[in-house]
Amino acid sequence: MAEDIEEIRKRKLMELQKRYLEQQKAQEEALRQEMELEAQLDAIMRRILTPEARERLGRVKLVKPELARQVELVLVQLYQAGQIREPIDDAKLKRILAQIDERTRRDYTIKW
Numbered sequence: 001m002a003e004d005i006e007e008i009r010k011r012k013l014m015e016l017q018k019r020y021l022e023q024q025k026a027q028e029e030a031l032r033q034e035m036e037l038e039a040q041l042d043a044i045m046r047r048i049l050t051p052e053a054r055e056r057l058g059r060v061k062l063v064k065p066e067l068a069r070q071v072e073l074v075l076v077q078l079y080q081a082g083q084i085r086e087p088i089d090d091a092k093l094k095r096i097l098a099q100i101d102e103r104t105r106r107d108y109t110i111k112w
Contacts, residue, residue: 044076048084053093060097070100 045054061068074096078084088096 041072041076044079045072048075048079048088049093050087050089052090053088056090056093056097064101067097067101067104070104071097074100 045057049057057068057071060071071093075084075088
């Protein structure tokens, strides 16, 4: 009886360890894919933005990461569709940021 309990404990422990290792591998794979995607995104941004525009986008990313991500995704889509023919300078990026911010901004009203 005591041997059966010990055997069950060992099996449970092995099962938990196996599950933990599988989860850890899945997390590592997801992190690797995320890093790869970021590297690709960064490479595309280097191609389509001037250094000043990249710097501005980096500052926006610190303050409003959601807005910066949306702008990056829009720019990548335009680049992949062949609609970006010359590097986007700081002034153009400002206009793009303003347009996307205006579309996604939520107005809050407080009623008393």
